[in-house]
Amino acid sequence: MRAPTRVLTRVLARLLADALEVVLSLLARSERTAVLPLLPGLESFRWHAGRLRAWRTAERAAREVPAYAAFLAVHRAPGAPAGRLPASGPSQLHRLPVTDKQSYVVPHRVEELCRDGRLPTRGVVLDESSGSTGTPTSWARGPVERAATSVLLRATFRRSVGGPSTSGGVHRAVDLLDDVPVVLNAFALGAWATGMSVTAALSSSGRTKSVGPDRDKVVTTMLQLGPRYRYVVLGYPPFLKDVADDPRIDLTGYDVVAGFGGEGISENMRTYLLGHYRRVVGSYGASDLEINLAAETDLTIALRRELLVNPALRAALTGTVDGPLPMVFQYNPLDYVLETNEDGELLVTVARQANLSPRVRYDIHDLGRVVRVPALRRLLVEHGASHLLGVRALDLPVLLHGGRSDASVDFYGAVVTVDEVREALYAQESLATAMRSFRLLRTETADAAVRLDVAVELQPGQVVSDHDEAVLSTAVLAHARRRNGDLDSACRCAAPGSLPTVRVVATGEGVFAGGSVALKHRYVELGAS
Secondary structure, X not given: OOHHHHHHHHHHHHHHXXXXXXXXXXXXOOHHHHOHHHOOOOHHHHHHHHHHHHHHHHHHHHHHOHHHHHHHHHHOOOOOOOOOOOOOOHXXXXXXXXXXXXXXXXOOOOHHHOHHHOOOOOOXXXXXXXXXXXXXXXXXXXXXXXXXXXXXXXXXXXXXXXXXXXXOOOOOOOOOOXXXXXXXXXXXXXXXXXXXXXXXXXXXXXXXXXXXOOHHHHHHHHHHXXXXXXXXXXXXXXXXXXXXXXXXXXXXXXEEEEEXXXXXXXXXXXXXXXXXXXXXEEEXXXXXXXXXXXXXXXXXXXXXXXXXXXXXXXXXHHOOOOOOOOEEEEEOOOOEXXXXXXXXXXXXXXXXXXXXXXXXXXXXXXXXXXEOHHXXXXXXXXXXXXXXXXXXXXXXXXXXXEEEOOOXXXXXXXXXXXXXXXXXXXXXXXXXXXXXXXXXXEEEOOOOOEEEEEEEEEOOOOOHHHOOHHHXXXXXXXXXXXXXXXXXXXXXXXXXXXXXXXXXXXXXXXXXXXXXXXXXXXXXXXXXX
C-alpha cells in the first residue's frame, strides 16, 4: 500500500473510532441504554469495533501516557522510528509489545501511568492490591471508567440475580414484600478494588449493606430483616459456603442468590451451594484491569457442566481432557479485547479511550482462550451438545479461564505463590536443612469445603516426629501473612479450622509417592486428597 493511502486509511480509522467512542460514551451514561450494543445480532460488529477502539486507545496512550511512550521506546522493533505506534491499524494490534505488572507498572510512578502524567484532582479512586510482593500496588481509576464500570456492573447484576435457578437451586415459595433485593457485600472492604467498587455501583439503585467478609454480620442482618426480603450475598466461594453452613440460619427458608468472585469454584461446590442458595453465579476481574471483565451466564454454567460429561467437546474447546476444569464466562468484546499468547496466557486491552490509566495488551498471567459464538455453535453441534443452543444467552464470546500461570493458588480471594511459601518454610531453622521438597495443596472435601495446605517432604533419614506440625503451621502462616497483606485479610475472614496448615511426611510418602525424584519438582497440586 502506498504511503498516502496508508495515511488516509489511518485518518479514516481514527475518525471512525472517535465517532464510535462518542456514541458508546453517551450510551454508557444509562443502564437502560448501555445494554443496547449487547443486543443479539451484533456479534461481528462488536468483535471488529472493539479492535478498532483498542487500536485507537493504544495510539492515544502512546502520545498521552508517559509510561506507555517510554515503554514503546524501549520495546520498539529495530529500525522503527521513535514515538510511533508500531500498529498502523486495528489489524496490526498484535504487533504492539506485551505489557505486564513487572515490566510496565512497577517501574513507573502512578502519575506516569496516567494520561498527561498526572492524577486529576477530582473523581479519582486509588485501589490497592498487595498480592505476593508484600508491597501494595495502587491502581488509579478515573471518573469515566468508574461510571462505565458501575453501569455495566448493575446491568450484569440484574441479569444474574433475576435469572432462574441454575441446575436446581433451592427456591422456597416466600411471600416477599417486593422484588428489590438486599445486597450483602461480603468482599474485602477498604482499599481493595472489588468491595468498595461493588458498593459504589449497587448502592445507588437498591439496598446495599457492606459487611465485608464477616459471617456474623451476614447472618445477623438476614435474621433481623427476615425472609420477606430477597437477598444477594456477594463474596469469595469459601465464605459463601461458611454462610450456608452456619447453624444459626436455614437459607432454604429465604430467597438468596450467591455471587462469587476472586477465585473459581468446582461444579461440586456449585451443586453444594445450590442446596442453600437459589442461584450461584460468578464473575471475573482483576485489580490490574477492572473488576467485572466477564461473568457467568446461563449458557456458560450449562456449558461448563457439559464439559464434565462430554470429553470430546472438552478436548475441542480446551485442547485437553485432563487437569482442572476451566471457569467459563462471557464478556463484551466492545470494551475488552482478549488475546492468547504462545504460552496460553491472556492478553487484555481495555478498549475505552477515556480510561485514566490505559492497559494495552496487558498480560495478567492467567491462562485462557476465547471462542466466538459462531465457532462455539458449530462445536456444540459437532460434539453432541446441540441442546445447549436453546439456553438463554447473549451472542457474546466465551472466555475459558484456566487459572494462573505463575504457580499460585487462591485462598479466600488472596493469591498465594510458591515463592512466598518457600520463603516462609526456609525461615524455619528446624525445617530448612531437613526439607527435601514441598507442595502447595488446594483441596476440596466431600462437603465442598476448600482447604489450602503445605505438604513438606523430608530428606532421607530425617524423622517426621522431630517436627511439630502445629508449631510449624503457626510460624509459617505468620511469616506468609506478614509478607502478603491479601492473605492476612483472607485468614482473618476464614472460618475456624480452615486456616492453611503444614503437614510433614517422610521421603516418597503422601503426595510425593513416586514423583519426588523428578528433575523438576511440582510445587502446586489442585484437587489433591
